[in-house]
Amino acid sequence: MMNLTRFPLIAALMASVLFGTAMAQTPPAPATPPAAVVQEEPSLIVPTVPAPSPATGPQVPQQIEIKDSHLQAARDLITASRIVDAFEGLLPNIMQQVGVTLTGQNLAVQADPKKRTALTESLKTVEEGFAADRERLYAQIALIYAARFSEVELRKIVEFLKSAEGQKFATVSPLVAQDSFRIANGWAERVGQEAFEKVRAEMRKRGQPL
Known part of the structure; x- marks a missing residue:
């Protein structure tokens, strides 16, 4: 049995994974025509704003330079913790809601099998086109972890997640999250x-x- 006292950061990771997994599995609201959004490419310079201290007052935001190896450790973490698996269902859910909304708003689609088939194929094509966009999402999530944990800390957490106990934690976390939020x-x-x-x-x- 692994001695978890060797991994004091696991508790923090558990809370993060449980919250992220539960939020990722929440069904999205019915799709509405989105406003134009400019999505920035992920940067390796991550600004952080420390919490103000009663003694020192507000602090000036700092910037953390993240090395490639540090970012890779964060990517390894979100893979080993199966956070990526939790977010895999987001895009299909979004596209499903888009299809339901477009069908509900268009009587011609409801009445014409050819239009319904064309809509299904269109939804699939558009979803495939968002694959690269999803990778940018994962990169941004990795940046969040890299900004909060050092490279050494991330690698220790990944070491735990690759153990038998860690694998079970990653597998059971979605169920724990669902039960926790229900309660x-x-x-x-x-x-x-x-x-x-x-x-x-x-x-x-x-x-x-x-």
Whole structure:
């Protein structure tokens, strides 16, 4: 059994992976005509803004120069942790929503089998065209990890993820994320309902009933 005390950064990675995986698996909203967006190419100079300290006040943003080997370690991490697998479903979901929206808005597509076939083929062609764009997404995600973790830290985490325990963690994480968010949503709904009554009770104590 691996001694996890050798990997003090694993807890931070777990939280990051669980949140990222759960968010990636959230179904997108129905597609709407997008506004023009200029997407910047990923840069190897990543600005970071440290949290302000009560003692020193706001700090000046710094820039971290990321070497190729550092970035490669980050790419190895998102592969070993299967974060990439979680995001693989995003593009198909987006294209599915585009197809549903276009079909729902166009009666001719609904009535004409040829148009439906053409739409299906068009969606597939457009999805394939976004393959390079998806690689840029992965590069940007790797940059985020490289900005937060040193190269040495990333390689230690990858070492854990390549172990039997790490492989299980990467496999089970999506299920843990789904269960965790389901429980959290139920908790939030219950607390929200109880909060209304508790606030009203507090207001009555203060002689200001609602």
